[in-house]
Amino acid sequence: TSITRSFRFETDMLRVLEEEAEHMGISVNALVGIVLRRYAEFTRYMSKIDMIVINREVLTSLLEQLGEEDLYRMGLKLGETVLSDTIIFWKKEMTERAVMEYIEKIICRYGNLGTYDEKRMSGGGMAIVVRHRLGKNGSRFLEGYLHAGLKIALGIDAAFEVTDSSIKCELPARS
Known part of the structure; x- marks a missing residue:
């Protein structure tokens, strides 16, 4: 199930989201869903589980x-x-x-x-x-x-x- 929510974005941030969504061929809503899922499943734990990003x-x-x-x-x-x-x-x-x-x-x-x-x-x-x-x-x-x-x-x-x-x-x- 899903719930409808609204969020306020700064203009420059929304522009980045729109450009990336267009590049990916998806809606801004879908992109925001991907970003929030990644945060919920992983990003919020990174520092707590001592993970780093490396090339x-x-x-x-x-x-x-x-x-x-x-x-x-x-x-x-x-x-x-x-x-x-x-x-x-x-x-x-x-x-x-x-x-x-x-x-x-x-x-x-x-x-x-x-x-x-x-x-x-x-x-x-x-x-x-x-x-x-x-x-x-x-x-x-x-x-x-x-x-x-x-x-x-x-x-x-x-x-x-x-x-x-x-x-x-x-x-x-x-x-």
Whole structure:
């Protein structure tokens, strides 16, 4: 359901919104809805969960300075704490759905690290894929991060397939 509300904007701000909405091929109302949703789901938590914005080139350059195994181990170490701590603060619960939302929204959609897709398998398991532009080292880091995070948060020992631009994670059926 939705509710009609009115807001007052400064002229220059409205001009920016109108130009961006036209560029995107959507209405100003739709754009404002997108902006407010992003704020409600992510932006208001950024400083509280110690998130920063970083240029992709800077991040990939940093990733290239370390070896794959070092990055995998770093991912494991950070995945043991950061994933669970962030989800508990953000969602106030630790469920499979909350973890998948974290990967989809915090890591991919709002963190801009990749694109997210998931599929329920016939046996009840789930496959998730994150496509990214962080290179092989980025894949290894994400593999370690998600491997440890899923193990700690949900007790799941997931299976991974990694390429230079994607990571596939298969979660077994939950009993």
